Amino acid sequence: MDLGLNKKKAIVCGASKGLGYAVARGLAQEGVDVAINSRNEEKIKSAAERLASETRQQIYPFAGDLTDPYFPQKMVSAAADRLGGVDILVTNAGGPPPGAFESIDEAAWEKAVDLSFMSHVRMIRAALPYLRKSKAASVLTITSYSVKQPIPNLVLSNSIRLATIGLTKTLALELGADAIRFNSILPGWTETERVRELMAPRAEAAGTTIEEEIAKQMADSPLGRMATPEEFANAAVFIVSPAAAYITGVMLSLDGGMYKGTL
Ligand SMILES: NC(=O)c1ccc[n+]([C@@H]2O[C@H](COP(=O)([O-])OP(=O)(O)OC[C@H]3O[C@@H](n4cnc5c(N)ncnc54)[C@H](OP(=O)(O)O)[C@@H]3O)[C@@H](O)[C@H]2O)c1
Known part of the structure; x- marks a missing residue:
């Protein structure tokens, strides 16, 4: 199938490693020029060099923190200049820290709202003028x-990400008339550094290893394993592509059947 992505222009956030990196790579393999972002300048530059040499696409690194209210606007306008426009935006960042409700103070809630909700709002707001074109x-x-x-011990993620789902669905409804599609992918357990960070406190509390904690978690998974970042990227690349032109407002679980509800 031709995904229709050749010569398109994309911005992928949180892309020096993990899911964001895999999506940027998948897009570049389809002929997309990509602006990628993460906080660490050295890491995002080196990710860009790896992607450019592997895919022969133009890859532009932008170091900066998505929780800084002024960074998204600056980055999007610089990225759009370099790319010559923006067709695709993938909003993503690291996850908020683990912890049960009583361990989370006011400052941690505010930080998590900036990271897991306002970063999406600000990136989308900044990109809309380009997406409209x-x-x-x-x-x-x-x-x-x-x-x-x-997910146990993840009250910040469990709570705040629902706002991003509400945002995604609302924008699909509000901006469908402008032919801008909005979807979300809901990853389950996927082999990235984030998973090791989440399993470390569980292992410490249980007196086990990270590997043992991952195995315990996977016992609850119908497929019995975590996803690879490439499996995540395959779905992401399709859903943002012109081949998925009639898909909008979809919240796609990519969790190997881990969610046990029927709807
Ligand atoms: N992997 C999973 O199993 C899984 C499951 C469900 C949900 N998720 C969620 O999906 C997202 C991506 O997960 P992942 O596993 O790919 O995480 P990851 O391996 O920790 O990668 C996160 C990426 O985001 C960047 N980043 C972190 N904070 C940032 C910020 N404030 N501003 C800009 N960039 C930032 C990181 O680079 P720098 O450190 O250089 O900034 C890195 O490139 C996270 O929100 C995670 O919670 C993951």
């Missing part, structure tokens, strides 16, 4: 299956 405009928010089934 595109003939293949598409936005993908990366959230979590925790919006359907809360």
Whole structure:
């Protein structure tokens, strides 16, 4: 199938590693020029060099913190200049820290709202003028299956990401008339550094290893394993592509059947 992505222009946030990197790579393999972002300048530059040499596409690194209210606007306008427009925006960042409700103070809630909700709002707001000019405009928010089934010890993620789902669906309804599509992918457990960070406190509390904690978690998974970042990227690349032109307002679980509800 031709996804229709050749020569399109994309911005992918949180892309020095993990899911964001895999999506940027998948897009570049389809002929997309990509602006990528993460906080660490050295890491995002080196990710861009790897992607450019592997895919022969133009890859532009932008170092900056998505929780800084002024960064998204600056980055989007600089990225749009370099790319010559924006057709696709993938909003993503690291997840908020683990912890049970009583361990989370006011400052941690505010920080998590900036990271897991306002970063999406600000990136989308900044990108809209460019997306309106595109003939293949598409936005993908990366959230979590925790919006359907809360994950133990992750009250910040379980709570705040629901706002991003509400945002994604609302924008699909509000901006469908402008031919801009909005979807979200809700990843389940996927082999990235984030998973090791989440399993470390569980292992410490249980006196086990990270590997043992991952195995315990996977015992609850119908497929019995975590996803690979490439499996996540395959779905992401399709859903933002012109081949998925009639898909909007979809919250796609990519969790190997981990969510046990029927709807
Ligand atoms: N992996 C999973 O199993 C899974 C499951 C459900 C949901 N998720 C969610 O999906 C998202 C991506 O997960 P992942 O596993 O790919 O995480 P990851 O491996 O920790 O990668 C996160 C990426 O975001 C960047 N980043 C973090 N904070 C940022 C900020 N404030 N501003 C700009 N960039 C930032 C990181 O680079 P720098 O450090 O250089 O900034 C890195 O490139 C996270 O929100 C995660 O919670 C993941």
